[in-house]
Amino acid sequence: MSLAVLAAGCGKEERALAEERPVQPGAAVAAPGPADPPLVATEMAVPGDRPAFVVTGPGGACPRMIALHGMCGHGLGFVQAFQGAAREHGGVLGLQGDVPCGADGVFTKYSPDPEEQDARIRKALGACGGEAEDLVVIGYSQGAYVAERLAERWPERYSRLVLLGAPTTPSAARLRDIRGAVMISGEFDAKYRMKEGAGGLLAAKIPAIYREMPGAHHGEMPEAERLMDDALDWLDANARPRP
Template identity: 85%
Template structure:
């Protein structure tokens, strides 16, 4: 995890070291999501391009970059084991805004006495947390793009297996196991990304398996990146999301529980 901490510090993680106590968390839970800005003609315009903390009732705050006009995000970001979502969300905030915004869900299991965390492995629990976070900003948990890094990719794969209409498109980065076409047979499309110096075979094999199963998929690399690192993240993510927009299968209509 030392590499991950150093890798995303430049994207704002250093800020977290000054505000990770109980009092700071309590204050964070009281801060609302950044509202849309209204101009003199009462038209919604984009709020400042910045990741903000959004209170989620009964849970940790989420980190949010709103979509155009301040809309609730249409993408979910799940960080890696003993990571922190803020730095990752900040690293892709421009691409996120262009593609509907992003909501970074914090892990619900602390990693020692720190601001870092991991996710419990129960997909039903994480699905419930995502739905609650989207409800807190007035969004709907349907036909989402899910971006997962490392453990977040592992969790994202299980969520898409269980609810493919809800988590219909995936961007998986540095998954700890090869993503399975059998699990992801119901999704609309996926982008598999590996760092240039990470274990690339998993994501390459994952993309190949999906393509063989006639599921739109492509492999991309993050130049100069080791596991947990996000250099050139804006460009790589913008291209990945553009690819999904152009190549994903049409939305499926199905009842969601």
């Protein structure tokens, strides 16, 4: 089983060129912009906390998205599953859980206090020179649950969501002030939760859409690059404007 599958999952069940143009004589030539670093998720030290895993945005910018893995998952594998789509949409910071699931501490889960997770996110973004405002949060399973609570409390900070396989149906009442959301379920997961979540948001006039991962059980992310690129493109095109 790949690390990406383990990263998304929740406990034992989820572990099973630009076009070239000739330069005219005498024409001004623009100075080249900063080169993009290699497309790879790298470990970044966070003072007083576990390392985070980062795919930078274009030109090496600090990410504009946060990824929260599932219970007893792994942050590196999660962001690696869609690192190409993440780079195209501003980069992603994978926050590890703060509670170890075993003696070795490799796999983790999140403590449920949203204030604690908010503080950890802000500290991690600060470590790479970023700001915690108008972020996209991508959450899988327990990570989706945490993302919903963050957006309920600080909708201006966690303004757009991509929720995958949430353990409870996302609530329009909690998410009434967000800019938009994409709800995703595996074909063989409890699809009704994410379908009902998207329907509830739409009924409340909050931009939302449901997407499905073909052939996927809970904890699996087939075609993650394509699916996430589609989800993030949809948010770019359909989310409510910033207040």
